[in-house]
Amino acid sequence: MTLHYSEDFIGWPEERVVFPLANLELRVLPGDHPFYLAERDAIAENWTKEVAANPALFDGRMLFQKRLELRDGKLLGESHIVPFSTFMWWRRQEKRHGGVHLFAYPVLATSDNALVAIRMGAHTANPGQVYFAAGSFEPEDVVDGHCDVEANMRREVLEETGFDLSDAQADDGYFAVRNRRVVTLLKVFRFDLTADEVIEKIEAHMLVADDKEIAGAVAIRSADPKAQPYNIAMLPVIEWYFGQKVNR
Template identity: 45%
Template sequence: MDIAFNMTPGRIHALSEVELRIDDAPPAYEEEHRADIARNWEEERLHKPALFDGRMLMFSRLAVSDGRLEGLCHPVRYSTYLHWRRHGRGALRHCYANAILVTRDNALVAIEMAAHTLSAGSVYFASGSFEAEDAVDGRLDLEANMAREVGEEIGLDLSGLERESGYAALALDSGTAVARRFRLDLTAAEADAAIRRFLSSEREPEIARPVIIREGEPRPARLAAQMPQLIDWHFASPFEPVG
């Protein structure tokens, strides 16, 4: 097993602590594949002209020990991530925080991505890649990342919400989700309506619509790879709030 990436793929890992640090040096992958990254970027832009080659963070280490996840990430261009996603994993991994929003009636709030986005039609929990602005004193603030992504994508505020005491991590080839559950003071119907109001006020929203997931009902089409296991884990595991 690669000691830098020791999580068992496809298994939910219960975590009591997460520490993700930043190394400002770009990874060797970006320089080694520079020409191929540029060519792949042009191909991607042919299909999705709205893509922006901004900055994000990718990981050279994601290792779990005794319920603690430690990671080391580096700044890369978005085009580097797209090349990695299409052409091979190498010595990097993608990792992102997932705020799992649970309504008062125990439904889950997911989103369907809009047609102009890279993941058009895909259904998953509101989330996004880590960025340098998520860092405080060289360490990533997962809560800040979750709050930003949820606020930008669906207009809900995580501050003050009851939240789970720990985290759950799921490593797949497509990326590693680090998830935490938050309890909304809304029913599923109220959450759906609030998100639709927010979307109607946006000029070009990132998502097409909210997707409500209830226990025992058919699963939505086009679930992202991490979603089936995270959904099953939620409905099988009691919500254990902080404190």
């Protein structure tokens, strides 16, 4: 199957509008991403600057979409494995081109109608920003040539918070939202604990975790965009989630 990717997201809902997905099919292709091949020198030059500004950065491997299409409610993707430095250069482009960044937010909901997110540490690529425990799709998320989205979410949440998503009640289906050539996948996981109880457990996990990427956890109780220093991808998500509650 060859995807006919549109630079303009023709046929997609408008930016910052959360919409349901019927299904996912995210293929991972062998070989190098065309953007990486075309921009290799610029990627290396930019990475030198990135590491000079933040020596803690690590040039690991991640999936970067070459094509992404929405067809009859089904999200179809083709990606390649690239160095993280490729993504860092791509996201600095004023008019991003050559690919699409796709990642997944596990939306952690609590028994007292709050959401729980994390605040990133000062040494990370998004210092101080607040968003749901998440990370880029990585090679270990690839199963039989396809990206396993739920495996990615389980790993990231467990590493960063100590919570096992299998202990939560997952809502049916996925949702998605796009902004500036970044597409966010969403799935809601509901825990039978209050937000304060979840945060207490996360803070206890932080004391023993090998992964020291997060600086804390926060409860989100409204769609107020100024309540926290949110990553921009969070804003349509909290507006959608708390808007649903109001409209039920």
